[in-house]
Amino acid sequence: MGEFVVETTNLTKKFKGTPVVNQINLQIPKGSIYGFLGPNGAGKTTAIKLLLGLMKETSGSIRIFGKDIKREKIAILRKIGSLVESPSYYGNLTAKENLQLLQRILDVPKERINEVLSIVRLEKDANRPVKSFSLGMKQRLGIAAALIGNPDLLILDEPTNGLDPSGIIEMRELIKSLPERYGVTVVISSHLLSEIDQMATEVGIISKGSLIFQDSIEMLRKKSVNRILIQTSNNVSACNTLLKEGWKGEREAEFITFPETTNKEVAAIIRTLIENNIDVYRVGETKRSLESIFLELTKEEQSL
Numbered sequence: 001m002g003e004f005v006v007e008t009t010n011l012t013k014k015f016k017g018t019p020v021v022n023q024i025n026l027q028i029p030k031g032s033i034y035g036f037l038g039p040n041g042a043g044k045t046t047a048i049k050l051l052l053g054l055m056k057e058t059s060g061s062i063r064i065f066g067k068d069i070k071r072e073k074i075a076i077l078r079k080i081g082s083l084v085e086s087p088s089y090y091g092n093l094t095a096k097e098n099l100q101l102l103q104r105i106l107d108v109p110k111e112r113i114n115e116v117l118s119i120v121r122l123e124k125d126a127n128r129p130v131k132s133f134s135l136g137m138k139q140r141l142g143i144a145a146a147l148i149g150n151p152d153l154l155i156l157d158e159p160t161n162g163l164d165p166s167g168i169i170e171m172r173e174l175i176k177s178l179p180e181r182y183g184v185t186v187v188i189s190s191h192l193l194s195e196i197d198q199m200a201t202e203v204g205i206i207s208k209g210s211l212i213f214q215d216s217i218e219m220l221r222k223k224s225v226n227r228i229l230i231q232t233s234n235n236v237s238a239c240n241t242l243l244k245e246g247w248k249g250e251r252e253a254e255f256i257t258f259p260e261t262t263n264k265e266v267a268a269i270i271r272t273l274i275e276n277n278i279d280v281y282r283v284g285e286t287k288r289s290l291e292s293i294f295l296e297l298t299k300e301e302q303s304l
């Protein structure tokens with residue numbers, strides 16, 4: 001079998017007959033940072049809760065570490081660390097004391113407390129009560145708690161939500177360092193493509209419960225192909241003339257745009273315009289942003 005840490009088959013969750021997670025086939029490679037991306041309400045948290053056994057699927061199956069979660073739930077969950085929704089702590093206890101509770105429950109060596117405090121850079125604040133922590137510090141403590149059991153898989157649901165810009169940068173750097181330094185596979189959900197773009201090696205895009213894209217971040221970036229922009233003396237008649245010749249341009253502000261156009265095609269388009277007495281004012285090139293690809297992918301899904 002390929003090295004997928006998580007593999008789902010037609011995973012579906014319905015609430016009152018309405019699918020919120022609809023037949024998704026997640027494939028999360030070992031050692032990756034898998035960005036699970038989707039607009040608010042797309043079904044990310046629900047899918048994550050299914051992976052963590054916090055909710056029961058309506059149909060479909062989940063394999064984690066090559067094992068069926070229905071049959072080996074306890075063994076699987078032992079090797080997963082997670083941060084879903086706001087982490088809960090005892091505010092009057094210090095960071096160290098909170099981690100001590102977990103260390104005892106999970107029965108891991110005491111040294112692990114200082115190790116995880118150091119990974120999330122909270123050593124200096126280890127003896128302060130958690131109620132005095134900033135949101136960013138609380139999130140980092142949440143990651144320390146998720147890491148204390150030496151997980152092979154870390155699942156983080158919107159870990160940068162509510163953080164200020166410096167908190168976001170710290171969290172990003174921390175997450176990026178985890179697979180290489182500790183061999184852990186990370187799943188991180190977000191509704192912000194820019195977040196995922198800066199951290200993930202793999203991307204799954206969910207929209208209205210369906211997985212509409214899943215591949216490496218490079219493949220997503222490859223979708224941001226160059227486009228040709230042409231401005232003419234009359235864009236409406238230019239579009240009509242070109243359409244008759246089989247060129248489908250789209251009018252956008254003062255330009256006509258063409259996707260993925262070769263040099264020969266550009267030359268032929270311009271020749272057609274000139275032969276039809278349409279003046280060409282400008283020819284340019286632009287790259288579509290990832291953001292516009294994401295919006296288009298999720299929009300396509302919504303119009304289905």
Ligand SMILES: Nc1ncnc2c1ncn2[C@@H]1O[C@H](COP(=O)(O)OP(=O)(O)OP(=O)(O)O)[C@@H](O)[C@H]1O
Nearest residue numbers: 015020038039040041042043044045046047158191
């Ligand atoms: N227990 C539930 N009962 C009924 N509907 C639910 C339940 N939990 C979630 N939903 C609905 O399922 C949809 C998906 O919710 P979910 O929280 O999974 O989305 P999300 O992608 O994580 O979005 P967000 O980023 O806003 O948390 C929403 O429309 C939500 O209202």
